[in-house]
Amino acid sequence: MCVRGLSKSYATPQGPLPVLRGVDLTLEAGETLAMMGESGSGKSTLLHLVGALDDADAGDILLDGVNIAGLPENGKATVRRETIGVVFQQFNLIASLTVGENLAFQSRLANRYDPDWMARLTQRLGLDNLTGRYPEQLSGGQQQRVAIGRALAARPRLLLADEPTGNLDEPTGDAALALTLELVAETGCGFLMVTHSVRLASRLQRQATLAAGTLIST
Amino acid sequence: MRQICWTLAALASHWRKHPANLATLILGLAIATALWSGVQALNTQARRSYDSAANAFTGGKAQNLVAAQGGLFAQDLFVALRRAGLKVSPILEGSARIGKKTAKLIGIEPLTLPRDVGLAPLAGNRSATGMLTGDGLSYAAPGTIRDLGVLAGERPLTDAGFKLPPLVALSEAPPGAIIVDIGVAQKALNRPGRLSRMIVAPDMRIDATTLTEATDRALRIVEPEEDSDLARLTDSFHLNLTAFGLLAFLVGFFIVHASFGLAFEQRLPVLRTLRALGVSARALVAAMVIELSAFTLLAGGAGVIGGYLIAAALLPDVSASLEGLYGAQISGALTLDARWIISALAMAGGGALFAGASGLLKTFNLPVLSVARPIAWREAHRRYLARQATFALLSLMVAVLAGYFADTLEGGFTVIAASLLGVALLLPLALEALLRIGEALSKTPLSRWFFADGRQEIAGLSLALMALLLALATNIGVGGMVEGFRHTFIGWLDQRLVAEIYYEAATPHDAREIEDWARKDKEIVAILPVWRSKTRIGDWPVEVMGMTPHTTYSEHFPLNAATPDVWRMLHEEDAALVSEQLARRLKLSPGDSFDLPTTGDSWRLRVAGIFPDYGNPKGQIRLDHTRLAQHFADASGIHYSLRVAGDATTRVMTRLQETFGARIARIVDQAEVKKISTEIFERTFTVTTALNTLTLVVSAIALFASLLTLSNLRLAHVAPVWAIGVTRDRLATLEMLRILVFAAGAALIAIPLGLFMTWALVDIVNVVAFGWRLPMHIFPQHWLTVFATAQVAALVAGLVPVRRLARAAPAELLKVFANER
Amino acid sequence: MNARLFALLLTLSPVAVNAADYGWLGEAASGFATPKPGAPILFPQDHAAHPGFRTEWWYLTANLTGDDGKSYGAQWTLFRYSLEARDGSGWDNRTAWMGHAAVTSATEHVFAQTMARGGVNQAGVDNPPFRAFIDDWFFEARDAQFTAGRLHARGARFGYTLDLTRSGPFVLQGDKGYSRKAGEGQASHYYSQPFFSVDGAVTIDGQKIHVTGRGWMDREWSSQTMAPDQKGWDWFSLHLTSGDRLMLFRLRGAQDYRSGNWIAPDGGVTQLAGEDIVFEPLDHTSLEGRALPTRWRVKVKSRNLDIVTSALNPKSWMGTDFPYWEGPIAVSGSTRGEGYLEMTGY
Numbered sequence A: 001m002c003v004r005g006l007s008k009s010y011a012t013p014q015g016p017l018p019v020l021r022g023v024d025l026t027l028e029a030g031e032t033l034a035m036m037g038e039s040g041s042g043k044s045t046l047l048h049l050v051g052a053l054d055d056a057d058a059g060d061i062l063l064d065g066v067n068i069a070g071l072p073e074n075g076k077a078t079v080r081r082e083t084i085g086v087v088f089q090q091f092n093l094i095a096s097l098t099v100g101e102n103l104a105f106q107s108r109l110a111n112r113y114d115p116d117w118m119a120r121l122t123q124r125l126g127l128d129n130l131t132g133r134y135p136e137q138l139s140g141g142q143q144q145r146v147a148i149g150r151a152l153a154a155r156p157r158l159l160l161a162d163e164p165t166g167n168l169d170e171p172t173g174d175a176a177l178a179l180t181l182e183l184v185a186e187t188g189c190g191f192l193m194v195t196h197s198v199r200l201a202s203r204l205q206r207q208a209t210l211a212a213g214t215l216i217s218t
Numbered sequence B: 001m002r003q004i005c006w007t008l009a010a011l012a013s014h015w016r017k018h019p020a021n022l023a024t025l026i027l028g029l030a031i032a033t034a035l036w037s038g039v040q041a042l043n044t045q046a047r048r049s050y051d052s053a054a055n056a057f058t059g060g061k062a063q064n065l066v067a068a069q070g071g072l073f074a075q076d077l078f079v080a081l082r083r084a085g086l087k088v089s090p091i092l093e094g095s096a097r098i099g100k101k102t103a104k105l106i107g108i109e110p111l112t113l114p115r116d117v118g119l120a121p122l123a124g125n126r127s128a129t130g131m132l133t134g135d136g137l138s139y140a141a142p143g144t145i146r147d148l149g150v151l152a153g154e155r156p157l158t159d160a161g162f163k164l165p166p167l168v169a170l171s172e173a174p175p176g177a178i179i180v181d182i183g184v185a186q187k188a189l190n191r192p193g194r195l196s197r198m199i200v201a202p203d204m205r206i207d208a209t210t211l212t213e214a215t216d217r218a219l220r221i222v223e224p225e226e227d228s229d230l231a232r233l234t235d236s237f238h239l240n241l242t243a244f245g246l247l248a249f250l251v252g253f254f255i256v257h258a259s260f261g262l263a264f265e266q267r268l269p270v271l272r273t274l275r276a277l278g279v280s281a282r283a284l285v286a287a288m289v290i291e292l293s294a295f296t297l298l299a300g301g302a303g304v305i306g307g308y309l310i311a312a313a314l315l316p317d318v319s320a321s322l323e324g325l326y327g328a329q330i331s332g333a334l335t336l337d338a339r340w341i342i343s344a345l346a347m348a349g350g351g352a353l354f355a356g357a358s359g360l361l362k363t364f365n366l367p368v369l370s371v372a373r374p375i376a377w378r379e380a381h382r383r384y385l386a387r388q389a390t391f392a393l394l395s396l397m398v399a400v401l402a403g404y405f406a407d408t409l410e411g412g413f414t415v416i417a418a419s420l421l422g423v424a425l426l427l428p429l430a431l432e433a434l435l436r437i438g439e440a441l442s443k444t445p446l447s448r449w450f451f452a453d454g455r456q457e458i459a460g461l462s463l464a465l466m467a468l469l470l471a472l473a474t475n476i477g478v479g480g481m482v483e484g485f486r487h488t489f490i491g492w493l494d495q496r497l498v499a500e501i502y503y504e505a506a507t508p509h510d511a512r513e514i515e516d517w518a519r520k521d522k523e524i525v526a527i528l529p530v531w532r533s534k535t536r537i538g539d540w541p542v543e544v545m546g547m548t549p550h551t552t553y554s555e556h557f558p559l560n561a562a563t564p565d566v567w568r569m570l571h572e573e574d575a576a577l578v579s580e581q582l583a584r585r586l587k588l589s590p591g592d593s594f595d596l597p598t599t600g601d602s603w604r605l606r607v608a609g610i611f612p613d614y615g616n617p618k619g620q621i622r623l624d625h626t627r628l629a630q631h632f633a634d635a636s637g638i639h640y641s642l643r644v645a646g647d648a649t650t651r652v653m654t655r656l657q658e659t660f661g662a663r664i665a666r667i668v669d670q671a672e673v674k675k676i677s678t679e680i681f682e683r684t685f686t687v688t689t690a691l692n693t694l695t696l697v698v699s700a701i702a703l704f705a706s707l708l709t710l711s712n713l714r715l716a717h718v719a720p721v722w723a724i725g726v727t728r729d730r731l732a733t734l735e736m737l738r739i740l741v742f743a744a745g746a747a748l749i750a751i752p753l754g755l756f757m758t759w760a761l762v763d764i765v766n767v768v769a770f771g772w773r774l775p776m777h778i779f780p781q782h783w784l785t786v787f788a789t790a791q792v793a794a795l796v797a798g799l800v801p802v803r804r805l806a807r808a809a810p811a812e813l814l815k816v817f818a819n820e821r
Numbered sequence C: 001m002n003a004r005l006f007a008l009l010l011t012l013s014p015v016a017v018n019a020a021d022y023g024w025l026g027e028a029a030s031g032f033a034t035p036k037p038g039a040p041i042l043f044p045q046d047h048a049a050h051p052g053f054r055t056e057w058w059y060l061t062a063n064l065t066g067d068d069g070k071s072y073g074a075q076w077t078l079f080r081y082s083l084e085a086r087d088g089s090g091w092d093n094r095t096a097w098m099g100h101a102a103v104t105s106a107t108e109h110v111f112a113q114t115m116a117r118g119g120v121n122q123a124g125v126d127n128p129p130f131r132a133f134i135d136d137w138f139f140e141a142r143d144a145q146f147t148a149g150r151l152h153a154r155g156a157r158f159g160y161t162l163d164l165t166r167s168g169p170f171v172l173q174g175d176k177g178y179s180r181k182a183g184e185g186q187a188s189h190y191y192s193q194p195f196f197s198v199d200g201a202v203t204i205d206g207q208k209i210h211v212t213g214r215g216w217m218d219r220e221w222s223s224q225t226m227a228p229d230q231k232g233w234d235w236f237s238l239h240l241t242s243g244d245r246l247m248l249f250r251l252r253g254a255q256d257y258r259s260g261n262w263i264a265p266d267g268g269v270t271q272l273a274g275e276d277i278v279f280e281p282l283d284h285t286s287l288e289g290r291a292l293p294t295r296w297r298v299k300v301k302s303r304n305l306d307i308v309t310s311a312l313n314p315k316s317w318m319g320t321d322f323p324y325w326e327g328p329i330a331v332s333g334s335t336r337g338e339g340y341l342e343m344t345g346y
């Protein structure tokens, strides 16, 4: 993945609010990057742009050589389905579906459902006995593991996570991250994680800080 | 107090952020109130008009005297009675065309008019001076003056070319009537020296013997109670209206309930915070009650205005059908009445309070510390479905019980209401089942999600969907009844109205002369006297009519049930044909015997047959012509039917009119009678249909409102799916599809429910209310229309919320994931 | 002079007036005849109605004694009033008729009112022989000479039928039948028959009592009878023990207008000058919120008459459409007697 000169500002009643002012970032396959920064510095914004969830004002986002910044809605949806996995701090499970269905949802949608991989993933995430349950019947850590599993089920090229452990207590969060890193290594995808925690960030290969609308590697 | 003020401010801020929710709430309440109060306004107006009409000549207690055999009588009888010391006052009534309107012209004599009848303001010397000097004066109610399209002070010109005295507004005047001096009336109506009735001073009672002595049987006493039959006869009509009003209110109430529920859910965090900040539960509830009261006033006020408009729009049809069906004159100008305004506001307040009650209760019991546990919607949903099922079963049990035990109008409506409610409550369960099946059958993850998520949506939409179901079922039910009635009625009219000409002679004497003349006319094939009298069986007014032996009857007269030799029996034995409503009331079948009160006696008769008599609020008995004359000394000899050859109808009518002029009081041909009859019924059902349509519109609004308020919540459900890679367009399509599926489900259930309702209306309500049973008709093409209507309603209701989703900016969807939430 | 005239005029007034406001009667009555001094009054012709005049009445009051020894009074009145000068037949007739009847005892005063339109024979006056009627009430003469007659009326609580026998001539009141009512020329034609003896029966609340006594008939017709400032009047008709009869009235205005006639037992009449007559109310009775003088001191100076009249029943209130006081009175003082008193405009 390669991001060049990415800019984004939000329209507010007080006029446009520039959040990203030319962000450059490269992330190779298999590479892991922790993104830090003050609250409100634009970390989520950047993640959303990279995840084809929002439109940038200017700049390029190249994923496997395809510039997703210029894609229409349809193309973006395909990218989200097939190339990217996202894990949010909360709210990303589909409440009306069971754990098993949630896990398989994206991969089926992307037509990349692989029962072996699914089984292995489920087993690795320790969700074997929980597939029949519904999200609200799980603990926070279990829910987040489902989210990670779902994001990885379609074997995305890039895994994005926005403070994935923010809602979890420290040991649970640590365990979830460890598991994620293992699975990332296994699939060989890139991993971009937003976090506040220097401790967690240090467990990733690279670290960067977003400040004043630009990304500074550390 | 300050606590409540600040709490109110905090609560109100919610509405600022969710104006659509607020609008729904107000709209729902306003519409519910409007429909209810509109119907109430119509009822109040009608009842007031009956009172004023009944009181005009009786003041509720005065006797009236009329010609024993119907028609008019000589004014000499008035002078004779006065000179005999009986305090009577002469009246001549008739109708006069003024431009396009027909007014009832009432001639009174102000000096002898009793001082305590409804027209009392016109009694006495001062009124006499006004009416009898200069151009004189005419009086009419302000509404009547408006209806006639004239101004007070103007002199209306009748189509017969008579210039009435200048009009003065008099609120006591009966609706639709112009009151003039008796002399003016006799000229305007071309009835010199004739009267139609006399009012007896209320402090005097005349008994039949005195009257017979004084007038030699020429007159008959009408007791004051007889006129108030009007109120009783029209009761069922008004109950019908009320029932529809209530139904409409119910539908509106569903909206209010739904929006309150949503508002409560949405405000739960605010409520918790307020409690945590030290606002007492009492203050919180007080603030919410104040808020509710404000809504009541706002929405109730709007509802009253809306109700007024609805009533004003429907009034012409209501009054036309009441006049046609019962001869009741209703003032065409709606008068505002404090009573129905208050009742409407009370209804709005009660509705709001009831709709908000669960929220208030929950608020009162709200734990200060929220349990930070994700809402276990599945558990809640199960409980919700169980509750629905329980209430549904209870309702259905009530319906069954009511159907079993009650044979009253209220019972009939209870059956309908309870079954409607019961099935409506079952709707979420049915939809749940439908979605489960869909889920089980679906192959792709998206279709699975489509169904699975739909189940979650049911709870939020159920009230609106229930409202839609009710509206659809009512539409099918009432539509089926009305349509069935139209079929039956028109067929029946064709059979019943065989004679070509119907006329009424001015007096029995004129009738004899016309009869003699008619016998010589070559184009008149048969003269069928239809003499009539009146009696009462129990407290029910019954018309008694004569029939001559003729093929017109034996070949055409429609019968529901009869003895094998019905016509021979009718003319050769003490036998009668009994109208369906009377037969039902007296529980008579062909072959049974009953006692008919005749003039001063009673007559045992056998039932030869039972005939349908749709639309007649009174009972009717048909007897052999000569037997009728023997037993009813006072039988009117003025009503006749004529059979004429081929196409001679117009010619014969012209000849009759030219020969006899004013000696024929009324004459109409068959086509005219049919036209009038069908018009009356069409107009009666215009009201029903209008209320029906309004109810449907309201339910569509309910659906729209619910979808609109839900759309915020829906975003949270849709966002994860979108994030995973489904386009907004696709999601929007699915959302719309789901709404259509729901509406389809509601419509599918509405069809059998509607059929049941038709059955209940035809078999229970109509029978009790009107005394006749219609054959049940089924109209599948109507079901298709209703199904399509439901789909269109859902489409229209879903359009805005779904478009909002399709157009939602990514940022809006992303907010769902924002960590700062 | 007669209060019922005023009452009638008021009831028929198109103008809203209150009972004490008689002002509009001062209006000229256009289109109607005006009473002329010296116009002859002829019998029996003048028993009939005078449609050229706006208003007219036939009335009879009777002081009676019952077989039970108690005193009674009876009143019978028929008013005629033209609503407008234009007239026609049938309902186009513009005459209104009103009947008042009453029976008074020391404890009861019962009355009735009835109305009729002219033109349809519900009410009217035939002559000769004279017969005035409205509904089933009538006042009729047996012959053209009115040697005897009969009277009948009936209300919800009472009724009477009285036979009359005349024992003296008809009497022209005022100046040969021309009776002035004010200084400015308002007047009426006025004659009386104060020489009736009465025999008959009255019924009150179902109780029938045979009665005998004396009757006084009054006939008056006019078109405009009051001066603008006049508010009402007090009128006396008296049978004195001497056999003399006396008619006195006063119209209460800016200045009282007093007049009267002394009738000798043979019917000879003398008109009394206003200054000759003194009225002095003694006691008042409160009725319907008004104070009515029901005991009077009356003097006719030229005749040395100084009497006190007291009402048989001070509550002889005629609560008709336009109410007034009318009832039998007893005379004491310089002479004794009996009669009727009528008071309006209180």
Ligand SMILES: Nc1ncnc2c1ncn2[C@@H]1O[C@H](COP(=O)(O)OP(=O)(O)O)[C@@H](O)[C@H]1O
Residues within 6 Å of the ligand: A010, A011, A012, A017, A019, A037, A038, A039, A040, A041, A042, A043, A044, A045, A046, B811, B812
């Ligand atoms: N939809 C939006 N509209 C307007 N401003 C927004 C929107 N989303 C985020 N912002 C603003 O943009 C800035 C960056 O937000 P975000 O990317 O969520 O920061 P971070 O994730 O680093 O805390 C913040 O100041 C936030 O208030």
Ligand SMILES: [Mg+2]
Residues within 6 Å of the ligand: A040, A043, A044, A045, B819, B820
């Ligand atoms: Mg963030």
